[in-house]
Amino acid sequence: MLFNSLDFIIFFVVVFTAYVWLPHRGQNILLLVASYFFYGCWDWRFLSLIALSTTVDFVASNGIYRSDDPQTRKRLLVFSIVINLGILGFFKYFNFFVDSATALLAGFGLETPRLNLHIILPVGISFYTFQSMSYTLDVYRGQLVPTRRFTDYALFVSLFTQLVAGPIERAKNLLSQVTSPRVVTWSGIQTGTWLFFWGLFKKVVIGDNLALLVDQVFGGSVAWNTGSVLLGIYAFALQIYCDFSAYSDMARGLGMYLGFNIMINFRNPYFALNPSELWRRWHISLSTWLRDYLYIPLGGNRRGPRRTYINLLLTMVLGGLWHGAAWTFVLWGAFHGGLLALHRWFQERWPPAPTLSWAGRGWRTLAMFHATCFGWLLFRANSMRDVTGMLKALLQPGWLPEFPGWIFQILLLALPLLGIQIRQERTQDPLAPLRLSLFPRIILYTFMLFMLVTYANTGSRAFIYFQF
Known part of the structure; x- marks a missing residue:
């Protein structure tokens, strides 16, 4: 069930109607059953994997907490990591590594039989695996006391509002809300409605329509030249932001209905001035996960500049690989790791000015946006x-291909998106549109509803990050 489908709306209305009449423990049981039903709708076979990951980390974390023996604690942690990464590695990377090894051996003249399994990638496995692992790691570090109620932990891992595409929540935020009584409030419903509606607009009106253009360009349906490739890159930059941030907004909005405060995953990333700021604004739950559980344990910036650059590069390469089993994702991660290392190198030699002029901020934002766009090509x-x-085509002059006129209408629709984000950036308030007076809000909602009805594609297109 997709958030932007009628099936999901009916499912959520039924769950919410029952939810408001139940006490706290009953609410948790209802949400757990609903979450497993929601996940099972994708493929019931996936339920065994999320149940296994949940059980392993629940048992391991409680064992770690009760044990005073360092070796026992370490063995339980290793057991948890091996099981989680083993499941993730098999379903997501088995064919990739086998194909890469086969190609490498073939390069040395060694022919090997091709082993390629027909493996279905479970939806959301990268997200819930990292969420579950972070819990065990936090318990091992002494930063968290594990819950002794299995159903609470199972709900933390599987809560349907953010299960399949994040944010990757931490137990300190989400599990503490699971274990505490929650109240459904009118303000929460208002905020949740705006977030869900805003996400639906970004996804259906902008993201899904731009996907038609992006698929043509990257699929090779149009001739590649400077104009077509640039248009495809810019369109994808807008598409992936509208698509992924839409899911995060809709997840937060649904959570608000149920009394949950799910973390913000995007903070206007294309306003970033440099690579470090970009990753403080884009997919925040993943970037902070990589920082806390990979970059810092590798040594962070504590072992000298050269080791810092290596740690940044390695962290981002693995972050790229997290997105998918392809060398393009590895290259994308290496590109961003290189940008982070280069930015740090410049900062060490030329410390940034405490304040920047309007023009200075504008030029830096524009430069960072185009660097990000280059990464999106990869x-x-x-x-x-x-x-x-496509890189060669960028050097070949050529006019834009003939796309339908509605493509450029969709690009114009990005202007309201830009206007709202400028207001959010100036006020540092993600809910700035809700602070508008009544008449401007009515105009905004009417416009968005009209565009949803006018530009909605027939059928529901899956969110991009479902494949990761």
């Missing part, structure tokens, strides 16, 4: 061969 390309072909 991210979206279907193969390394396509990466090479």
